[in-house]
Amino acid sequence: MSKVSIELPATASNDASLILRALNASNQSKVAEQLGVDPSTLSRLKNDKKSNDLTEVEFFTGLLSAVGLKVVNANDVYCSPEVAEATRVFLSNSFSSPDYMRILFK
Known part of the structure; x- marks a missing residue:
């Protein structure tokens, strides 16, 4: 062979x-x-x-x-591309809120 x-x-x-x-x-x-x-x-x-x-x-x-x-x-922790994208959108919206940032980083 x-x-x-x-x-x-x-x-x-x-x-x-x-x-x-x-x-x-x-x-x-x-x-x-x-x-x-x-x-x-x-x-x-x-x-x-x-x-x-x-x-x-x-x-x-x-x-x-x-x-x-x-x-x-x-x-290692896995997440799907969809979860990663949802997290990105959530964080980008959250970080544009001064109130959210004050609560997050108290």
Whole structure:
């Protein structure tokens, strides 16, 4: 079987980097234990290239990107673009009111 190299979208590449940095900063033996696998399995997920020239971590971040998902830190807070826009409008209207600003920054 011939190798077919693909290039990951930037978002998938960034997600793979985020996962790899988190893995490298963690106790991989404990992570493997939590997953019920041998630590060498994690190493293979990170390092072994498959026929498409991607590691399994890269493949799964590419899959997430292809279906419109992304990887974020567990402590990050998410809001939709609609909520962000509503917040922007609310704040711009609120900050134009001197009374509101006095109450807000008492």
